[in-house]
Amino acid sequence: MALNPYDTPRGKLRSRVEATRRQFLLLVGAVGALGATLFGGLELLKFMFPAATLEAPPQFKTHFTVDDLTGSGTLKVNVLSDTANRVTVVLDTIGIYAVYLVCTHLGCTPNYVSDVTSGTGVTDTAQTVAKHYNAEGGAISTRNGWACPCHGSRYFIDSTNFYGPAPRPMDWVDISMSPDKFFVVNRAAITVYRQAGDTSVPRWRLDPKTGKSNGATIGV
């Protein structure tokens, strides 16, 4: 009579090991199936209830007016920032423009500084002074611009990059005036886009008296 291989002590042991292995594989399969179901359910829930974005819309009204910027209001400055919305409005001798404060390196928000070359080792040239500073009658009134807090890039007041890893100038965006003289900025409407190495000073401006732009866009 043939001997049942599972009837020996060794066979019984093997049978127990196989049963344990089957149970383990079943357990692994069940855990995997449960995980997949939970993950799928969560994704479905996320799809049904999308997260609301708290980001401000691209077009917004600033909290300052043309009089604040030109000095006929209570403030006497020529640069006003809405850092929450990452926009600075600048008045120069030609008119008004708005710089979108997104560093062209990795997107941090540069800070306004009144001595932009400080600590960079960059020395002013006659061309720099003439092109990029608020100069009156050949004298520099302010060496203002932006300094990026992340990796140290610097930009002149016209948003031209000159130091650090930023590859190109920051963009300018559309700015207009509401009937109550507050500025309205549209960050979705780029008025000046310059490539790497372009140090030309953009000509786009908003006329503070008429509230109309001259339409002189670049690269858009």
Ligand code: FES
């Ligand atoms: S993000 Fe501005 S220098 Fe890197």
